[in-house]
Amino acid sequence: MITTFPGFNNLVHDSQSTFRILLDALSRPGTINQVTAQLTAPSGLNLACAAACLTLLDLETQVWLQPELDRSVQNWLLFHTGCRFTKETNKADFAVIWNMDRMPNLSEFKQGTPVYPEDSTTLLIDVGADNARANNRSPLLKGAGINEEITMPIDLPDSFWQQWQQNYNSYPLGIDIYFFTENKVIGLPRTSCKTNQ
Amino acid sequence: MKHQTERQAWMEILAKSSVVNIERQVQTLGKLPEYSFLRSPEIGLTMLRGRAGGTGEVFNLGEMTITRCVVKILDTIGFGYVGGRSKRHAELAAVCDGLLQQNEWSFTVQNQVIQPLQTIIQQKQEQQQRQTEATKVEFFTMLRGE
Numbered sequence: 001m002i003t004t005f006p007g008f009n010n011l012v013h014d015s016q017s018t019f020r021i022l023l024d025a026l027s028r029p030g031t032i033n034q035v036t037a038q039l040t041a042p043s044g045l046n047l048a049c050a051a052a053c054l055t056l057l058d059l060e061t062q063v064w065l066q067p068e069l070d071r072s073v074q075n076w077l078l079f080h081t082g083c084r085f086t087k088e089t090n091k092a093d094f095a096v097i098w099n100m101d102r103m104p105n106l107s108e109f110k111q112g113t114p115v116y117p118e119d120s121t122t123l124l125i126d127v128g129a130d131n132a133r134a135n136n137r138s139p140l141l142k143g144a145g146i147n148e149e150i151t152m153p154i155d156l157p158d159s160f161w162q163q164w165q166q167n168y169n170s171y172p173l174g175i176d177i178y179f180f181t182e183n184k185v186i187g188l189p190r191t192s193c194k195t196n197q
Numbered sequence: 198m199k200h201q202t203e204r205q206a207w208m209e210i211l212a213k214s215s216v217v218n219i220e221r222q223v224q225t226l227g228k229l230p231e232y233s234f235l236r237s238p239e240i241g242l243t244m245l246r247g248r249a250g251g252t253g254e255v256f257n258l259g260e261m262t263i264t265r266c267v268v269k270i271l272d273t274i275g276f277g278y279v280g281g282r283s284k285r286h287a288e289l290a291a292v293c294d295g296l297l298q299q300n301e302w303s304f305t306v307q308n309q310v311i312q313p314l315q316t317i318i319q320q321k322q323e324q325q326q327r328q329t330e331a332t333k334v335e336f337f338t339m340l341r342g343e
Contacts, residue, residue: 002274006235080236 025187044070064092238284
């Protein structure tokens with residue numbers, strides 16, 4: 001089945017501007033970055049996540065889609081990026097996650113190797129609009145790219161933060177994460193750590 | 198499989214015709230339905246492969262430029278793949294492919310676009326053949342008298 005959704009309106013400029021925003025998001029963890037590109041995303045992906053997929057995926061990337069993601073998303077990604085899909089989380093270069101409650105443990109993804117630590121999975125997590133606000137439980141982050149401390153602007157479960165601590169401890173190996181809500185991107189690289197408050 | 202070979206035939210004709218000829222024939226259709234791009238025309242390279250003598254080992258002959266385009270027209274999806282770098286050519290090929298898949302359009306497009314184009318291609322081919330034929334040299338082996 002061929003997708004009926006178009007990709008970026010302006011392929012070159014939209015993908016370049018989105019790439020710049022993704023770079024900024026990962027180099028300044030915890031900041032909110034707005035995707036400016038316009039597109040009609042298939043159901044199941046929000047705008048920022050869809051734009052990031054179109055920007056990052058290509059013929060050479062292995063993508064793991066969380067099960068039960070709408071079938072139209074897979075068709076859409078295949079048509080516009082030509083990426084390959086894998087069922088094994090430890091083979092994936094990118095993983096698209098739409099339901100955090102049922103996502104696999106972070107350690108199940110590709111961690112990279114000491115020679116090639118960059119060869120690890122990057123998670124693209126769609127967190128939905130409800131989580132997209134900080135509250136008094138929101139943890140503070142520290143690490144590279146953060147001036148002293150910053151409040152993580154989205155609400156994430158405690159179980160996630162326990163796994164994240166392990167991921168942080170395994171530096172220089174480990175995964176990096178992008179969180180997407182509507183048209184906003186928040187980066188969480190492996191160098192960021194939750195402070196004990 | 199009949200449908201598939203029919204489609205292959207018109208795609209071949211659209212790819213082999215010049216953009217000027219397609220444009221002229223498409224004009225005769227009058228007002229076309231609205232369409233949108235699923236994949237805007239883009240230029241790329243493709244590797245051509247061949248076998249020596251048709252049976253030898255596969256080898257890479259070289260790369261050629263192609264332009265491709267996908268449009269959505271009246272809920273059908275039309276594909277255009279053409280050689281060269283003409284974006285308009287790919288777009289028109291995709292539009293025609295989309296229309297040819299629809300009952301209400303296929304007859305008109307077949308008659309007013311595909312058949313004239315096919316005639317032009319055939320004429321060109323015959324002319325080429327005649328020109329080649331004219332330069333043909335017959336070699337005779339003379340029987341030597343003893």
